[in-house]
Amino acid sequence: MEKSYFDGGLLQLIGWNILGWLITFCTFGICYPWAVCMIYQWEAKHTVINGRRLKFTGTALQLFGNWIKWLLLLIITCGIYSFWVAPRLYDWVVSHTHIENK
Numbered sequence: 779m780e781k782s783y784f785d786g787g788l789l790q791l792i793g794w795n796i797l798g799w800l801i802t803f804c805t806f807g808i809c810y811p812w813a814v815c816m817i818y819q820w821e822a823k824h825t826v827i828n829g830r831r832l833k834f835t836g837t838a839l840q841l842f843g844n845w846i847k848w849l850l851l852l853i854i855t856c857g858i859y860s861f862w863v864a865p866r867l868y869d870w871v872v873s874h875t876h877i878e879n880k
Contacts (some may be wrong), residue, residue, distance in 0.1 A: 811844075833877070
């Protein structure tokens with residue numbers, strides 16, 4: 779079994795998260811899907827599992843439809859749907875994360 783590791787740096791991680799937060803804040807949440815994809819793409823690019831690098835293939839456009847649906851459900855349910863948003867987002871991220879071929 780080969781080695782698994784993360785080769786991203788702390789300052790890079792902080793920088794990408796700040797950039798994602800700023801993008802989300804400045805667009806009032808509309809560009810949140812783009813920020814999510816940007817951060818997960820960076821994380822996957824720096825993650826190696828059993829000697830094979832991860833690749834995140836999701837796009838903001840793919841996530842945007844779900845994001846609008848989730849926002850509407852949050853509004854309709856007065857925030858109760860928020861308990862389901864995080865698992866749905868995580869499921870979407872995992873379904874778009876793959877192990878690259880050698």
